[in-house]
Amino acid sequence: MDATRYLTRGFRARLPVRYLLDSCEELYGDTGWSTRRAQDELVEVLQGQKDLDSYCRSFLRLVLREIDLCPSGREEISEDLVTLAAHACSLSVAAGDGTIAEVAEAAFEFEVGGVKHDAYVYISSAMSDVHLRVWDAGLFLFECILSKQLDISSKRVVEIGAGAGLNLVALHLAGAQSTILTDRNEIAVDNLDRVIERNSASNYARARVLDLEEEDDARRASDLQDADVLIGADITYDPALVKSVVRCYSLFLSADKSKSRYGYLAFTVRSSEMVDLLYSELQARGLKYSDITRAVEERRVRFLEYCRTSRTGKPSEIILIRIDPS
Ligand SMILES: C[S@@+](CC[C@H](N)C(=O)[O-])C[C@H]1O[C@@H](n2cnc3c(N)ncnc32)[C@H](O)[C@@H]1O
Numbered sequence: 001m002d003a004t005r006y007l008t009r010g011f012r013a014r015l016p017v018r019y020l021l022d023s024c025e026e027l028y029g030d031t032g033w034s035t036r037r038a039q040d041e042l043v044e045v046l047q048g049q050k051d052l053d054s055y056c057r058s059f060l061r062l063v064l065r066e067i068d069l070c071p072s073g074r075e076e077i078s079e080d081l082v083t084l085a086a087h088a089c090s091l092s093v094a095a096g097d098g099t100i101a102e103v104a105e106a107a108f109e110f111e112v113g114g115v116k117h118d119a120y121v122y123i124s125s126a127m128s129d130v131h132l133r134v135w136d137a138g139l140f141l142f143e144c145i146l147s148k149q150l151d152i153s154s155k156r157v158v159e160i161g162a163g164a165g166l167n168l169v170a171l172h173l174a175g176a177q178s179t180i181l182t183d184r185n186e187i188a189v190d191n192l193d194r195v196i197e198r199n200s201a202s203n204y205a206r207a208r209v210l211d212l213e214e215e216d217d218a219r220r221a222s223d224l225q226d227a228d229v230l231i232g233a234d235i236t237y238d239p240a241l242v243k244s245v246v247r248c249y250s251l252f253l254s255a256d257k258s259k260s261r262y263g264y265l266a267f268t269v270r271s272s273e274m275v276d277l278l279y280s281e282l283q284a285r286g287l288k289y290s291d292i293t294r295a296v297e298e299r300r301v302r303f304l305e306y307c308r309t310s311r312t313g314k315p316s317e318i319i320l321i322r323i324d325p326s
Contacts, residue, residue: 001305003028004038008045010304013134014106014123017059021066023306033063039078047080052088053104054125060088101126105198108134108166110303112146112173119169120198122191130237131163131188137234138166139303140318141266145170146301150264152176155228160210160248161235163188165195168205180227182210212244219251227252230263230323237267239274246281253287253325263323268316275319286326293320 001009003024010020024032032038046056064085067077106123109116119142124132134142144150145167153175159167162181171179179201181192192207211217212235224230230252236242249263269275282289297320 003030003032004035004041006304007032007038008041009109011042011059012045012107012109013303014055014104015304017055017062020059021062023304027305031066033066033081034077036076036078039081043078043080043084046084052084052091054102055104055123057088057091060085064089101129103129103132106134108142108303110146110301112301117169117173119166121164121166121195123164131161131183132191134164134166135234135237135268136316137266137268137318138163140297140300141231141233141264141320142166142170143300143302144266144296144320145174147296147299148174149296149299150174151262152229156180156226157229157231158182158224158227158252160212160230160232160245162192162207163234165192165207167231167233168195168201169199172201172204177204179205180224181205181207183207184211184213185209210248212241212248215247218244218248224252224255228261230261231265232263233266234268236265236274236278237270239271239277242274242277243281246278246285246287249282249323250285250287253323256325259325261325264320265323266318266320268318282323288324288326289321290324291319292322293318296320 006027007020007024010024021031021033033042046052049056052060063081067082067085102125103122106121108119108121110119111117121134122132123134127133145152152171154177156178157171157176158180160182162183165181168179168181181196183189183192186209189207189209196202196205196207209217230249232245235245245265249265253261253263267278279289
């Protein structure tokens with residue numbers, strides 16, 4: 001992948017702006033946007049939008065700042081890009097930018113077997129909308145599913161804490177028979193319904209409320225009864241959720257008398273205490289778990305070189321475990 005593709009791919013997926021520009025520079029030795037081809041592609045993507053949402057505005061404001069800092073003699077800069085950036089700056093002042101959360105469509109573009117695909121999700125500009133972002137561990141799981149190294153083909157899959165719903169398309173391409181995306185409340189599930197519709201997936205996917213903290217919800221087997229695999233990513237971000245997450249896996253696995261069910265859980269290592277708690281809860285419930293991160297990470301289908309969807313300053317450690325009944 002060259003710098004132009006890197007930049008437009010990250011831009012279309014609405015990766016954090018500063019991170020995108022910095023990682024592009026780190027990888028390709030320049031800011032990426034500064035080549036004429038990258039500018040033209042960005043202008044094309046931007047002109048396809050009805051309005052400039054806050055993400056585009058922030059991106060263009062940063063680009064304008066970089067243009068201002070450009071040493072003279074740098075390659076010519078697209079006038080269209082400068083005009084768009086200047087327009088974005090004038091808008092951001094009038095709109096009191098950043099005060100109101102905006103939700104915008106993001107396209108995650110990837111290739112499997114030489115064929116290009118887009119997975120569409122909706123991303124919020126507010127960090128507090130945890131279900132309207134794609135998190136590092138979620139993107140890692142998405143990449144691992146796409147590489148077909150997980151046992152997904154022909155399976156009926158349920159995802160807990162599905163958030164933005166990015167795995168929907170990956171599961172389908174990995175051969176899942178059906179998918180149920182769940183999250184904690186109606187607001188999150190309304191978004192997942194919208195994602196299913198946007199990706200034309202209603203013939204193989206549904207969205208349901210499943211609040212991990214409600215034992216009845218976790219136990220409610222009606223929807224999960226005929227499922228084979230339970231997956232989740234970054235749902236242990238709050239240590240208070242760890243017990244509920246493990247309970248859900250335990251209920252799901254123990255409800256199957258033939259013991260052919262299993263699960264996958266990807267998580268960002270936010271603290272060693274959280275990891276210890278997770279593993280001790282799994283042991284206490286008599287579940288087997290194995291860390292399969294090393295076995296799958298090399299061959300995963302990488303969306304971008306760095307698996308970072310939030311600007312953390314350093315790459316986060318992500319672990320993927322497979323969970324089986326004892
Ligand atoms: C950090 S996000 C991860 C989202 C997605 N899996 C990803 O990795 O991009 C955590 C997700 O867990 C969901 N969540 C939080 N508390 C929950 C609960 N009690 N029951 C079910 N889901 C919950 C949030 O709504 C959010 O979608």
